[in-house]
Amino acid sequence: xxxxxxASRDPDDATDEREVDFLVVGAGLAGVSAALAAAxxxxxxxxxxxxxxxxxxxxxxxxxxxxxxxxxxxxxxxEDSDALLFADLREVGRFENDEATVRAYVEEQLSTYAWLRAxxxxxxxxxxxxxxxxxxxxxxVDPADLVRSLWARAKxxxxxxxxxxARAARLCREGGGGPVxxxxxxxxxxxxxxxxxxGILLASGGFAGNPGxxxxxxxxxxxxxxxxxxxxxxDGLRMAWSLGADFRDTAYIKGTYGKHPIDETNHHACLAxxxxxxxxxxxxxxxxxxxxxxxxxxxxxxxxxxxxxxxILDRDILESGDDRVRxxxxxxxxxxxxxxxxxxxxxxxxxxxxxxxxxxxxVARYNAFVARGADDDFGRKHLVHNHGALRKIxxxxxxxxPSTAVVFGTYCGLCVDRSMQVLDVFGAPIPxxxxxxxxxxxxxxxxxxxxxxxxxxxIFGRIAARTAAEGGAR
Amino acid sequence: xxxAVLLAGVADxxxxxxxxxxxxxxxxRDNPLVFSPFDEAALELALKIRDGRRDTAIxxxxxxxxxxxxxxxxxxxxxxxxVARLExxxxxxxxxxxxxxxxxxxxxxxxxxxxxxxxxxxxxxxxDGALAPCLAAALGWPLFDLAQFARWEGDELILVRDGRSAxxxxxxxxxxxxxxxxxxxxxxxxxxxxxxxxxxxxxFDVLTVAPxxxxxxxxxxxxxxxxxxxxxxxFLTGSVENQVAELAAYLQPWRALR
Ligand SMILES: Cc1cc2nc3c(=O)[nH]c(=O)nc-3n(C[C@H](O)[C@H](O)[C@H](O)COP(=O)(O)OP(=O)(O)OC[C@H]3O[C@@H](n4cnc5c(N)ncnc54)[C@H](O)[C@@H]3O)c2cc1C
Numbered sequence: 001x002x003x004x005x006x007a008s009r010d011p012d013d014a015t016d017e018r019e020v021d022f023l024v025v026g027a028g029l030a031g032v033s034a035a036l037a038a039a040x041x042x043x044x045x046x047x048x049x050x051x052x053x054x055x056x057x058x059x060x061x062x063x064x065x066x067x068x069x070x071x072x073x074x075x076x077x078x079e080d081s082d083a084l085l086f087a088d089l090r091e092v093g094r095f096e097n098d099e100a101t102v103r104a105y106v107e108e109q110l111s112t113y114a115w116l117r118a119x120x121x122x123x124x125x126x127x128x129x130x131x132x133x134x135x136x137x138x139x140x141v142d143p144a145d146l147v148r149s150l151w152a153r154a155k156x157x158x159x160x161x162x163x164x165x166a167r168a169a170r171l172c173r174e175g176g177g178g179p180v181x182x183x184x185x186x187x188x189x190x191x192x193x194x195x196x197x198x199g200i201l202l203a204s205g206g207f208a209g210n211p212g213x214x215x216x217x218x219x220x221x222x223x224x225x226x227x228x229x230x231x232x233x234x235d236g237l238r239m240a241w242s243l244g245a246d247f248r249d250t251a252y253i254k255g256t257y258g259k260h261p262i263d264e265t266n267h268h269a270c271l272a273x274x275x276x277x278x279x280x281x282x283x284x285x286x287x288x289x290x291x292x293x294x295x296x297x298x299x300x301x302x303x304x305x306x307x308x309x310x311x312i313l314d315r316d317i318l319e320s321g322d323d324r325v326r327x328x329x330x331x332x333x334x335x336x337x338x339x340x341x342x343x344x345x346x347x348x349x350x351x352x353x354x355x356x357x358x359x360x361x362x363v364a365r366y367n368a369f370v371a372r373g374a375d376d377d378f379g380r381k382h383l384v385h386n387h388g389a390l391r392k393i394x395x396x397x398x399x400x401x402p403s404t405a406v407v408f409g410t411y412c413g414l415c416v417d418r419s420m421q422v423l424d425v426f427g428a429p430i431p432x433x434x435x436x437x438x439x440x441x442x443x444x445x446x447x448x449x450x451x452x453x454x455x456x457x458x459i460f461g462r463i464a465a466r467t468a469a470e471g472g473a474r
Numbered sequence: 475x476x477x478a479v480l481l482a483g484v485a486d487x488x489x490x491x492x493x494x495x496x497x498x499x500x501x502x503r504d505n506p507l508v509f510s511p512f513d514e515a516a517l518e519l520a521l522k523i524r525d526g527r528r529d530t531a532i533x534x535x536x537x538x539x540x541x542x543x544x545x546x547x548x549x550x551x552x553x554x555x556x557v558a559r560l561e562x563x564x565x566x567x568x569x570x571x572x573x574x575x576x577x578x579x580x581x582x583x584x585x586x587x588x589x590x591x592x593x594x595x596x597x598x599x600x601x602d603g604a605l606a607p608c609l610a611a612a613l614g615w616p617l618f619d620l621a622q623f624a625r626w627e628g629d630e631l632i633l634v635r636d637g638r639s640a641x642x643x644x645x646x647x648x649x650x651x652x653x654x655x656x657x658x659x660x661x662x663x664x665x666x667x668x669x670x671x672x673x674x675x676x677x678f679d680v681l682t683v684a685p686x687x688x689x690x691x692x693x694x695x696x697x698x699x700x701x702x703x704x705x706x707x708x709f710l711t712g713s714v715e716n717q718v719a720e721l722a723a724y725l726q727p728w729r730a731l732r
Contacts (some may be wrong), residue, residue, distance in 0.1 A: 282668050308667035326548040337661055353553075353666055402667060 020046040023183055023196035024203055025168040027237060028436025029227065029454060031203035032147055033112075033461030035162075036119065036154035041469035043198060045160045047230075048185055050167035056205050056229035057409055057438065058457060059147050062268050062326040064138040065123075065132065065458070066269075066451030067113040068106075072139060073127055080135040082106050089452065092132030092293050092385065093253045093445025096252065101442035105452070105459055112459045113139070120149045128325045130274055132449030134242030134386040143454065154348055163187060171200065171239045171433065179432035179474045180243065199434050201330030201464050202422070203457075205436045206410035206438040207234030210457030214407065218253040223307055224298075225259055225406040227267045232396070232409070236439040240414050243433065244424040249412030250443040254448070255405025257297035258327065260338050261308045262402070268326040269294060269408075270311070270333055270401055274384040275320045276391040277313035278366050282306055284349065286357030286366065289378040291385060293447035310340075310352055310400040312363065314393045327450070333401070340400040348398045367392040394424045411448055413441040418474050420464035431474050434467060436460035475631065475648070476529060477520045478581060478588035480609075482598030483507040483545045496695045498600060503541045509548065512594025514662035516654040518591055521552060521663065525555040526626040527684050533588065533671065535580060535681065537562045537598070539603045550673035551665035566688035567600045568670050576607035579683045589648030590631070595620055596653045606653030608732050622657035680712040 022038045025030045038045045047054075067073075068085035080456045086106045117123070121141055123371065129136035132218075154160040157221035166187030174181040181194040201272035208228040215222060237247065257279075258269030273279055279297065281287055281304040288300040301309050313330075321330030333339060342348035345363055349356035369375040370390045382388050414422050414435045421429040437457040444452065467473050485491055485505040492504040517534065524530040534549040536542050537560045537692065550557040560580050564695055566572040581591060591613075597605040610617035623634040627703070630645045665673075710717040 061606055260664070261667040262670065306667045337663065353668060404667065451512070 002453055006444055007325070009402070014318070014327060016194070018046070019195040019197070020044050021196065021198045022046075022465070023194055023200045024048070025183065025201065026056060026204040026231070026437070027054035027147075027151070027162060027164075027397055028203060028205050028399050028434060028437060028457060029058035029143070029147055029150075030457035030461040031201070032154060033458040034201050034436055035160045036150050036157070036215075037462045037465035038287070038468060039157035039159040041465060043465070043469055046194060046196075047160065047162045047165045048168050048183070048194070049162060049164045049195055050235070051229070051231045052165050054151055054162065055144060055147050056166070057232055058229070058281045058454060059144040060229060060267065061408075061420065061454055063141045063143040063146070063454070064142060064327070065108050065113075065323070065455040066133065066449055067139050067290040067455060068135070068137050068358065069110055070113055070139065072123055072125060073137065074124070074133070076127055078127060078136050080137055085109065085137070086133055088132055088134050088385065089322050089449055090445070092447050093443075094143065094447060095445065097417075097445025098248070098442035100418050100454040101440070103305050104463060105443055108459045108463055109455060112455070112462055115462065116458060121146050121154050124324050126322065126324065128322055128328060129384050129387040129404065130271065130327060130450035132385050132447065132452075136387070138325065138451045150306045166266045168204070168235065168239065171243055173243070180430060181432055199432055199464075199468035201468070202236035202237030202240060202414070202433070202439050203437045203461060204434040204439050205229060205232045206413065207237060208409050210234045214253060214410070215414075217250040221253065221255060221405075221407055224255045224302065225261070226345050227259075227406050227408055232438070234434065237413055240422055240430075240433065240435070244428055245422050245430060245433075246415040246425045246427070247413055247466050248415055249445060250441075252293035252295075252444070252446045253407070253410050253412060255302065255407045257294045257301050258311070258403050259406035260402055261404040262337055263336075266333065266336065266338065269406060270330065270338075270403070271327045272311040272313045272317060272321070272330060272401055273297070275313070275328065275382055276317045276393070277311040277401070278362070279356070280359065280362055281309045282354060284354040284362055286362055286377060287382040289375070291380050291382045293449070295447045299452065301403065308404045310354070311403055312348075312359070313399050313401070314395060315395045315397055317391065317393065317453050318399055334399070338401065340402070341397050343396050343398075345366035345398050348400055352400045353401075363393050363432065367394060368465060409438050409453060411438065411444045411453060413439045415442060416440050418463075419467040420460055434464040434473055436464040475523065475530045475590065476586055476588045477523055477530060477532050477590045477592060478584065478592040478598065479516050479520045479532065479549075480535045480577060480591065481509060481513045481517065481534055481545065481549060482594070482601075483513065483536065483538060483542055484510040484599045487537045491697070494696060496692065498663075498695070499539050499563055500693070501695060502538060506576070507538070507542060507545055509545060509662070510594060510596065510598070512654060512657040515656040515660040516594045517549060517552065519621065519654050520661040523624050523626075523631065533558070533584065535560050535579070537567075539563065546674070546678050547673045550676055550678065551670040553669045555674045558681050560683070562682045564606060564683055564687055566692075567598060568692045569688035570600050570604045570608050570686040570691055573597075573601075573684040574605055574612040576683045576686045577609050578612035580681050581604040583681065589650070590624040590646065591615075591649070591651045593651065593653055596639065604704060606651060610651040613649075613651060615651050618644055618646070618650060618652040620655045623659045623698050624657060657720045663697065
């Protein structure tokens with residue numbers, strides 16, 4: 001903990017101290033959303049980004065955002081609502097998530113969707129159902145474009161500045177124990193200080209890029225794959241911890257199921273299971289209800305031999321994919337040679353080196369369950385969560401998609417109140433300190449709904465900016 | 475059929491090339507290595523041959539130093555019958571003739587003679603296509619150059635390549651050397667995780683050959699001169715129509731070059 005004494009008044013000043021209204025640490029979706037919203041509210045804002053480029057994990061993500069009750073859903077004849085979204089988020093998080101944080105998401109989601117659109121976000125015309133969604137609500141956007149265009153808007157207000165290759169290193173409290181009022185920054189080969197009069201926002205993402213920190217909470221993932229923005233090292237968490245910040249959900253760090261274990265060009269998970277595929281291990285045996293959150297599927301996969309399993313599907317399921325949705329782009333992956341393909345299940349088993357009779361038996365047993373409407377082995381009822389009727393695996397050719405778990409993000413983190421103020425270990429707000437995006441814990445709980453991490457970044461970023469603008473951070 | 479695949483690996487083009495030394499073994503050590511598309515094509519062709527006839531035995535030999543052990547394991551992950559590394563210090567790889575003799579000696583030293591030797595159309599970073607013919611000459615075997623695909627017709631293995639106007643197919647009576655070029659049909663498959671893990675545990679032999687006296691001495695390896703751009707890169711801006719028009723105008727002079 002460091003205290004600050006004086007500050008230069010001019011934000012453009014090249015001296016070692018600068019002053020702004022609002023300081024944002026990190027230029028992923030949470031950071032740029034907050035910066036734009038703060039600028040709209042008239043705050044002079046500085047964004048620090050430790051990488052040479054903005055974007056973080058947000059820019060490399062699958063671009064699914066979970067919103068409910070949108071015009072796109074209505075145009076596709078999908079009924080959805082705040083209430084259903086709330087129920088799903090709580091349920092998929094196994095009620096381990098914080099009700100107030102979930103409510104903050106739900107109450108601001110539709111206005112955030114409209115705000116993003118007003119700022120040029122171009123969502124695809126289709127929505128898909130994915131992990132934890134009772135109604136199709138994955139709204140698809142090009143995530144790198146989204147971050148870029150929000151940043152361009154923020155910049156065009158003239159009220160926001162960005163310093164790249166500048167790493168926030170320490171938070172400083174006024175007079176030692178007062179509100180958090182400044183950040184010490186490492187950039188350009190020197191350390192300088194930035195003071196912020198209306199609040200400091202940690203939008204620094206998660207820590208999937210810090211194996212040591214992940215190991216402390218989730219040693220079972222030591223062998224998993226990690227894919228995330230290069231800056232996701234937990235800096236924000238550690239800075240907040242040093243001020244006594246509380247944190248939650250670390251017990252639920254999980255990988256996402258569906259990453260090809262060998263392919264290095266395709267970062268994204270493929271979830272044929274959500275269109276009707278089954279998951280079998282190297283012995284040709286099912287091991288899980290495939291409709292549950294892909295995070296829980298990740299855990300189940302890590303416990304199988306070789307921490308790697310296969311999604312088994314047929315032609316109909318393959319054709320039901322959607323190449324515009326990265327987790328459902330089966331055809332593209334087929335063209336990339338990532339699926340194993342064969343005319344019979346026996347030939348498929350041979351290529352995957354699975355015992356052929358075991359695989360044939362597993363598929364026949366599962367098809368019988370589908371016909372009867374009851375999965376005696378794992379109780380699967382739907383394609384995904386509470387959505388979609390199960391389908392048989394019967395029309396050749398048959399396909400196997402080798403799959404393991406990949407940790408895309410940590411989705412646990414700082415405890416916040418509804419205004420995104422960071423709470424200390426006694427539940428009291430730490431004055432001056434806000435958090436948004438992946439660095440925040442409490443929304444996801446035990447598992448994860450597709451699209452809720454990116455949407456959370458935008459939603460919570462906006463809330464944090466509003467808190468700062470209304471003077472509520474201090 | 476017994477197939478030997480010769481693999482070399484190249485500096486991974488996704489990383490900037492580090493050139494701190496003029497000694498090929500040190501250059502390899504300083505740079506992350508991957509299989510070249512031609513190495514991959516040769517390996518996949520061997521796997522295709524095995525897909526067609528289960529009694530096919532595949533041996534892969536990766537030329538390199540200890541830095542290439544990861545490549546040996548990568549090849550082994552395709553559940554090959556045997557894998558080995560050929561110590562490349564002795565090979566003088568800038569000299570195709572000398573290298574071909576070294577490779578030929580290594581092949582002659584194998585416990586059983588291969589019926590078919592597959593080698594990428596370029597062997598590592600120092601070959602530009604002359605090695606396969608030289609190897610065939612050193613072995614005294616016939617050469618099928620630039621094979622793209624292989625299939626069985628009964629007991630006969632047919633190698634296929636596209637000529638300018640026709641597809642050429644050759645039935646092989648062993649032994650043969652075939653150089654392989656990359657093609658949509660021989661894109662290397664992904665190994666199964668199970669076999670990747672087994673390959674991590676598997677041991678392999680390191681082969682050595684007597685140093686070959688090269689006909690030339692390698693004096694230096696220096697970075698290629700950088701090409702300078704005539705114009706800096708920039709994004710096309712404005713409406714889509716404007717961008718299309720601007721791109722079309724930019725490409726217009728290129729028509730003449732067709
Ligand atoms: C491959 C992949 C696919 C995904 N797909 C989806 C999806 O489809 N839907 C979904 O909801 N979620 C998805 N996620 C998760 C989601 O992208 C992230 O949770 C979300 O983007 C986090 O946004 P953020 O702004 O909080 O963090 P980030 O986007 O990671 O931004 C944080 C920024 O802070 C910077 N930073 C860190 N420390 C400092 C410091 N000390 N000083 C200055 N800057 C710092 C980082 O460099 C980074 O640029 C995916 C993630 C990955 C990796």
